Amino acid sequence: MFNTKTVSMEWGGKTLTLETGRIARQADGAVLATYGETVVLCAVTAARTVKEGQDFFPLTVHYQEKFSAAGRIPGGFFKRERGATEKETLTSRLIDRPIRPLFPSGFYNEINVIAQVLSYDGETEPDIVAMIAASAALTISGVPFMGPIGACRVGYVDGDYTLNPAQQAAADGDLDLIVAATGNAVMMVESEAKELDEDIMLGAVMFAHDEIGKVVNLIIDLAEQAAKDPWELSPVEDKSATLDELRGIIGDDLAAAYRLTDKQQRQDAVNAARTKARDHYASLNAADPAEYMGRLKLVKSLESDIVRKAILKDGKRIDGRTTTQVRPIEAIVGLLPRTHGSSLFTRGETQAICTTTLGTKESEQMIDGLEGLTYSNFMLHYNFPPYSVGEVGRFGAPSRRDIGHGKLAWRALRAVLPTKEEFPYTIRVLSDITESNGSSSMATVCGGCLSMMDAGVPIARPVSGIAMGLILEGDDFTVLSDILGDEDHLGDMDFKVAGTEKGITSLQMDIKVAGITREIMSQALSQAKEGRAHILGEMTKALGSARTELSDYAPRIETMQIDKAKIRDIIGTGGKVIREIVAETGAKVDIDDEGLIKISSSDISQIEAARKWISGIVEEAEVGKIYNGKVVNIVDFGAFVNFMGGKDGLVHVSEMKNERVEKPTDVVSEGQEVKVKVLEIDPRGKVRLSMRVVDQETGEELEDTRPPREPREPREPRGDRNDRGDRGGDRRPRRDGDRSGGGGRGGNRDRGPRQDRNDRPAGGDPEHMPAFLKNDED
Template identity: 80%
Template sequence: MFDKKTVSIEWGGKTLTLETGQVARQADGAVIATLGETVVLCAVTAARSVKEGQDFFPLTVHYQEKFFASGRIPGGFFKRERGATEKETLVSRLIDRPIRPLFPEAFLNEINVICHVLSYDGENEPDVLAMVAASAALTISGVPFMGPIGAARVGYKDGEYQLNPTDEQVAAGNLDLVVAATQDAVMMVESEAKELSEDVMLGAVVFAHDASRKVIDGIIQLAEQAAKEPWELSAQIDRGEAKAKLKSLIGADLAAAYKLTDKQQRQNAVNEARTKARDAFADLKAENPAEYLATLKLVKKLEAEIVRTAILKDGRRIDGRDTKTVRPIEATVGFLPRTHGSALFTRGETQSICTTTLGTKDSEQMIDGLNGLSYQHFMLHYNFPPYSVGEVGRFGAPGRREVGHGKLAWRALHPVLPTKDEFPYTIRVVSDITESNGSSSMATVCGGSLSLMDAGVPLKRPVSGIAMGLILEGKDFAVISDILGDEDHLGDMDFKVAGTSEGITSLQMDIKIPGITEEIMKTALAQAHEGRAHILGEMAKALGETRGELSAHAPRIETLQIDKSKIREVIGTGGKVIREIVAETGAKVDIDDEGLIKISSSDLSQIEAAKNWILGIVEEPEVGKIYTGKVVNMVDFGAFVNFMGGKDGLVHISEIRSDRVEKVADVLSEGQPVKVKVLGIDDRGKVRLSMRVVDQETGAELEDTRPPREERPRGERGDRGPRGDRGDRGPRRDGSDRGGRGGDRGPRRDRGDRPERSEGGEAPTFAPAFLSRDDD
């Protein structure tokens, strides 16, 4: 029934299997890719015609992780997969970026590339596998796709590259890099690194490209068995005459416009030239709308020729710079008065307000994914409002571009952050782009680094970022530093590098042509190194290192490690104790299963109060030590005092003051703060306290002037005379015989063990047995 075709290859010590013909047979191309027990289905469909008036390429890539793939049910109220998560959005972009340049310019049919993760083994990541499945599905679909592409993930540890490492290997290593490439050239790079050199990063890209070629060979084998007939493209219409007419009409206007260094003036001049072209071809619009739109697209080609020629031939860029100069930089920290950390970073006509907010563990982001619940303590959010480019537009939830740019900046800063043990805060950085003319994501990296240092986050080193561009014509090329928006649109590459003075922390590359060579990448990395160093120097003028203390408005967090056996005592029955600590001190208290306690508040006195309370619960009282407590109960023979947060002890009435106290209530009242000294602790843990030996004002210990009990004068008792013979005491009043002491008195009542008398002949004084406050 099924005409199933399968290809398997050995890839990085594992078997990669590509199969088609059994599932999703009505799609133009459908491939199931399997690596280990991770399985991804990709289905491709394309419209057979172009909508009237359409002048763009509507490619949509959608990647979705099915929770059943890892044997889980989605959390939350809705028990089904809903809108795309951040990871799904990022992987969708990861697939889109390398395949988009490989469609012919004249092909404008709508295409859907839909990838579903059907099984996940927790070891082999599905994102790279989805890229492979998408490439294979497009290759066999028959649509005009100039692929295939291969993809690979690379790790790096102990001087060796790792192909398709697991999450654990990535976490333990120094690199997480994903590359997509054709047989001859690299198409896309996405990475996070722990301050690696340019040579190591370039070696990783080359290593990934070699691994990708094996995947491409497997896809070609599958296509030889299962590829559909290729679509026939309509013949290219020769528009040389229309282009020549446009050039004579507005060529000089465009050339003059692209010599204006101010962005707004330049855009106004370019728009005037475009309006002139539209007016000149107004008759064509009525006769043939499709041809009219195609003709107007030639205006962009004229713009590209003018800009690219000036850079390649004259080395002169739109704003008058050479190929290596970075635009003027101005950085300010402490820009906002109430934020925990803030920076205003301006580079030319690109500007970002970056803020850092510090929070407690409660503020961590919970992520529900294929690996289960996880928590993220560092977040970076990037916002790109329309006013940043002087436009009117929709203002709403962040789109794919904003999510992607934010994640790029996140990857650049994440490697230099302290660990949670070193800095137990949740960190959120927000970048609001207020002006944009090229590389706002790299402005986010620079501004984010400054705002983190302004907030007192102990970064390993400051991080800067720069965007590189490329103009390639045949064998001639020019790499340009710190590209403008127009240079990005009209150029061939967007190559972004971020890092510290010690190495690269993030590398991202997108291209608009069918790949670039190792030589171009090496040149771009070297030139980016110079640019990053210059930007770091400019940033240091504002703030060169992390501030020594946190903002006055930031919460303070103090950690305390207790024995795991004491966790129940700190929490209390149903959380009673910990809730009482929070309510009375005002501090936040978090405790984990290992006994690590985090106490947070913007008021240090609240932290100290909560800390002392907890220490009082977990520590044992020390005999001879003085503590501060409060009276919690009064009885005839003394007062119970709560001290160390969770301990109660008895102050006997004789230990309240040095002089005689007739009634406890005459001296003390419930809730009264007192200072007490621990006199002793019996075998049952009952604590005897004294107030009279402590100065209640200063807490200093006083000299005990009372003599020991056996030395105290008792007064003259005189001669009491003979006591007589107790043996014959006469009859009782009721007439019964008393009997002599030496006679048979019968069994005695059991009175328990009676303590021995002291050497002075006097029985010791007993503190009455008492219960704790909870038992009272």
């Protein structure tokens, strides 16, 4: 029934299997990829026709995680998978970025790639499996895909690279790097690192490329068995003559426009050249609209040709800079008065307002995914409003691009954050891009770092970021530092590097051509290092290190460690005690399973009140020490006083004053604040207190003027019970059956001879004992 084709290999200590022909047979290409016990199904469908007027490539990639894959039911009200999570969005971008450049220019058929996680083993991350499955599905579908690509994850532990480390191993190591590549060149890099140097990062990319070659060969083996016939494409029309004609019409105008350093002036001049071309071909529009549109599309090709040749041949960039020069930088901190930390970072015509907000544990982000429920205490959110590029556009929910750029900056900054023990705050960085002409994500890294330092977050070292570009023509190439928006659009690479003076914390690379070589990557990394150092120097002029004091508007958090055995005392029955502490003091109190307590408030006095209350519960009272207390209950013989927050003791009426007190209510009333001294703590934990030996105004101990009690006369020891002498009365020997007499007992009982008590068996005579006194054996 099924024409199933399967290929497999051992890779990184697990078996990688690709299967097609059994599932989703109506898709153009469908592959079930299994690695370990993680299974991903990817299906590809493509439209056979192009919509009229279509002038772009409509590729859409959707990655979805099924909660059933991990044996879980989704949380929340609806109990089903709904909109894409942040992780699903980021993984969709991971798949899209390396495959998009591998479709031919001018191919505008709509393609849909859907990858779904069907099984998750808790160790093998499904993102790599999804990328491989998508590449294999495209390769066998017959669409004009110039792949295949492979992908892998690389870790770095104790000086060695590891292939596809488990999730926890990758988190504990110094590197989490994802690479996608063809058999010949690297297409995409995404990474997070703990300040590694350029040689280690480059070595990791090359290690990944070597391993990816094995995956590419496996996909080729599958395609040889199951690939569909390739689509027939229309031959590419030679438009060189039309391009030369267009060059003669507006070539000089475009060249002059791209020599203008101001972005708005440059855009106005480019638009004027485009209008000139439209006016020139206006008569063609009526006769052959398709030809008219085709010629106007060549304007973009002419712009790219002019800019690229100027850079490659003359070393002239659009704004007149050298290939290694960074645009002017201005950094300001403390921009906003009421935020916990803020900065304005401007590099050329790229600008970001970044703010940092500090919160308590309850502000942590809750993440519900295949791995279960997790919490994150560091968030970075990036917003790109349309006015930042002088356009009218959609303004609302974050786009996939916004989420991706924010995550890149998040990775860059996370490596230098303090631990929760060092800085027990939840941190949120918000980046609002107000101008954009170049890498706004790297401006977010720089501005976000400054805003955190302004907020007093004790980061290890400042982080800066820079975006590199590439112009590649055959074997000739030029690497550009701090690229403009036009250089990004017309160039061949977007290579972003962030890090400290010690090393790289994040690296991201996207390629628009069929990959780059080790030589190009090495030069880009070296050039980026120089640029990062320059930017760090400019940032230091604004603020060189984190402030030592938090903003007056930021919450204060203090921690205290208690014995785990005392946790129940702090929480109380049903949470009664901890709720009372929060309600009475106004501070927020969090306690974990290890006994670590976090007390937070913007008011230091509230924190101190909660701390004293908790200390009173967990600390033991000391005999002879004086405490502040409150009368909580009055009884006939004294008053119970609560002290140390969670302990009660009795002040006997005789310990209220040196003189005689008739009634406790003559001296104290409920709710009254008093000062007491601990006189005694009995073995059962009951505390005896005194007010009379403490000055109730100053709290100083007074001399005890009451004469001490005279010790009682010791009692005479009792004699031997067997030598009691005459007990009185005329006692007769007892005899059986005669109960009369009794001498001094009243009555003349005759019970016969009495047995000596010392001759009785231990425990008495079982036959004459009551039932409840008998031994169990009896």
